[in-house]
Amino acid sequence: MSLFKKLSLTNIITLNKSFKTFSPQNASTIYALTSGSNQKCGVAVIRVSGKSTIEALLKLTKKTQNIYSPRKMYLRDLYHPLSNDKIDKSLVVWFKEPKSFTGEDVCEFHVHGGPAVVSSLLNALSTFDDFRYAEPGEFSRRAFVNGQMDLVEIEGLADLVNAETEMQRKQALSQMEGNLSKIYKEWRSSIIKCLANVEAYIDFNEEENVEDDVLDVVEVMVNNLIKSILSHLNDNRRGERLRNGVRVAIIGQPNAGKSSLLNAICKRPTAIVSPIPGTTRDIIESALNIGGYPIVLVDTAGLRETSDLIEIEGVKRAFSNIESSDVLIIVIDVNQHLDSIMKKGFVNFLNDHLEEKFGSYVKSLRNEDTSFGFQKWLNGKEIIISLNKKDLLNQTQLSELNEKLNLNGEQISLNRISCINENNNDIDELLNQLKSKVSNLCSNGMSESPSLTQQRHRDMLTKCLKSLESYLIKRKKEEDLVLAAEELRLAVRWLGTITGHVSTEQILDVIFKDFCIGK
Numbered sequence: 100m101s102l103f104k105k106l107s108l109t110n111i112i113t114l115n116k117s118f119k120t121f122s123p124q125n126a127s128t129i130y131a132l133t134s135g136s137n138q139k140c141g142v143a144v145i146r147v148s149g150k151s152t153i154e155a156l157l158k159l160t161k162k163t164q165n166i167y168s169p170r171k172m173y174l175r176d177l178y179h180p181l182s183n184d185k186i187d188k189s190l191v192v193w194f195k196e197p198k199s200f201t202g203e204d205v206c207e208f209h210v211h212g213g214p215a216v217v218s219s220l221l222n223a224l225s226t227f228d229d230f231r232y233a234e235p236g237e238f239s240r241r242a243f244v245n246g247q248m249d250l251v252e253i254e255g256l257a258d259l260v261n262a263e264t265e266m267q268r269k270q271a272l273s274q275m276e277g278n279l280s281k282i283y284k285e286w287r288s289s290i291i292k293c294l295a296n297v298e299a300y301i302d303f304n305e306e307e308n309v310e311d312d313v314l315d316v317v318e319v320m321v322n323n324l325i326k327s328i329l330s331h332l333n334d335n336r337r338g339e340r341l342r343n344g345v346r347v348a349i350i351g352q353p354n355a356g357k358s359s360l361l362n363a364i365c366k367r368p369t370a371i372v373s374p375i376p377g378t379t380r381d382i383i384e385s386a387l388n389i390g391g392y393p394i395v396l397v398d399t400a401g402l403r404e405t406s407d408l409i410e411i412e413g414v415k416r417a418f419s420n421i422e423s424s425d426v427l428i429i430v431i432d433v434n435q436h437l438d439s440i441m442k443k444g445f446v447n448f449l450n451d452h453l454e455e456k457f458g459s460y461v462k463s464l465r466n467e468d469t470s471f472g473f474q475k476w477l478n479g480k481e482i483i484i485s486l487n488k489k490d491l492l493n494q495t496q497l498s499e500l501n502e503k504l505n506l507n508g509e510q511i512s513l514n515r516i517s518c519i520n521e522n523n524n525d526i527d528e529l530l531n532q533l534k535s536k537v538s539n540l541c542s543n544g545m546s547e548s549p550s551l552t553q554q555r556h557r558d559m560l561t562k563c564l565k566s567l568e569s570y571l572i573k574r575k576k577e578e579d580l581v582l583a584a585e586e587l588r589l590a591v592r593w594l595g596t597i598t599g600h601v602s603t604e605q606i607l608d609v610i611f612k613d614f615c616i617g618k
């Protein structure tokens with residue numbers, strides 16, 4: 100083995116060793132109701148983790164020595180250690196460290212899910228020395244500290260617990276199983292390799308053992324890394340959208356029927372509907388699951404110029420929601436605008452209508468460019484146009500309208516609906532259009548090429564990318580190689596922060612505070 104290769108190896112080992120900078124706070128044994136609710140239920144699970152777990156299990160089941168094999172279920176009576184009172188008949192299972200969720204000795208008691216049973220067992224556990232009720236996320240935190248899961252996997256676990264739709268579940272499961280971590284870990288080891296090579300070159304370039312082209316090889320590797328990280332970052336936020344929900348804003352002029360449409364889609368009277376224009380002022384949000392994709396449907400105030408102070412604020416909020424939404428459903432009262440559509444043709448009508456209704460907003464978007472068209476206006480958003488109140492048109496008007504609805508190849512979806520007539524397929528057609536737009540915007544949650552799922556990862560990856568680029572710039576300017584190498588060291592750090600190889604208490608506190616107790 101060349102000196103160069105030997106050195107790479109030892110450097111990697113020291114780099115990997117220096118990362119656990121925090122101390123595990125696992126002196127006490129912790130316990131919690133882990134099955135979630137405090138409501139009555141068939142079975143409640145109480146989890147215990149820590150070094151005195153076994154003592155508690157033996158005491159509660161009145162055994163003097165450990166007769167329990169790990170990972171096997173036993174049916175046992177549980178007794179309160181102080182009163183000797185029988186608490187319940189329970190299934191017990193224990194896991195010997197390190198083969199447990201937390202990496203410590205763990206025991207689970209499956210008891211009948213009544214509040215009195217649960218509190219009696221929790222009370223019994225509290226009587227043991229150095230036992231305390233777990234903090235939110237403390238079991239997971241111990242799993243992390245003991246190396247059972249990295250941070251990205253733990254975040255996947257939290258997402259899995261919070262997943263509300265099928266696609267979210269798939270994405271979270273894949274992340275929990277380490278598919279996303281794998282990418283970050285591979286990148287990290289590549290950078291560590293680069294760093295080790297550069298350091299070897301710095302230390303030993305006088306000697307013949309170091310290959311001449313080492314720095315060129317590093318440059319190629321860094322360039323490849325930059326490419327991979329960039330394409331992961333520029334994924335159009337597909338994974339984040341799936342995790343957080345796609346924002347879909349319903350917009351249009353007053354009385355177009357926006358709130359009626361929200362109610363029709365949600366199948367409940369969420370928003371107030373009235374014939375008075377300017378009814379909706381606040382933003383009304385409703386969470387939906389469409390084909391496994393999470394959606395936040397947003398009803399907004401009708402867009403118009405007004406002197407009503409409250410309505411002005413409503414219109415302002417509507418515009419800021421247009422800005423932050425991924426999909427816009429533009430509702431148009433087709434009865435009111437029929438003449439105009441027939442006269443101008445649909446695309447011209449739409450351009451004029453949008454310019455009139457959204458003019459101020461559009462102007463702010465287009466700066467000096469005065470040409471007006473959907474593409475400019477969309478600004479990357481998906482658009483669905485809903486011609487509402489079609490029930491007010493007669494058959495002749497409807498068929499004349501249909502002939503006019505030529506979109507000239509614009510990338511928008513169009514539908515004709517009625518929010519009054521409950522018994523129609525129009526809303527279904529709209530939902531299908533919405534689903535196809537949303538599925539284009541979201542990752543499908545599958546593991547082949549896991550998507551970036553969190554802003555935290557995005558921030559760290561961006562910093563990592565900057566450091567890699569700085570390395571190349573410093574190399575190009577032929578600056579001191581030691582200073583350039585420092586950039587690689589930083590890049591390793593940023594990546595390590597994502598998975599928790601480099602860690603600070605602040606990051607951990609932020610991540611684990613959102614966990615429920617018992618996780």
Ligand SMILES: Nc1nc2c(ncn2[C@@H]2O[C@H](COP(=O)(O)OP(=O)(O)OP(=O)(O)O)[C@@H](O)[C@H]2O)c(=O)[nH]1
Pocket residue numbers: 351352353354355356357358359360371372373374375376377378379380399400401402487488489490491516517518519520
């Ligand atoms: N005939 C008919 N009337 C409708 C339809 N959809 C809504 N309306 C009526 O139109 C009026 C306005 O409906 P809303 O849903 O309040 O309209 P909006 O766009 O939310 O209005 P603002 O909140 O004031 O901007 C109400 O009287 C609704 O009953 C429809 O499909 N057909």
Ligand SMILES: [K+]
Pocket residue numbers: 353354372373374375376377378379
């Ligand atoms: K209204």
Ligand SMILES: [Mg+2]
Pocket residue numbers: 357358359370371372378379398399401
């Ligand atoms: Mg409304």
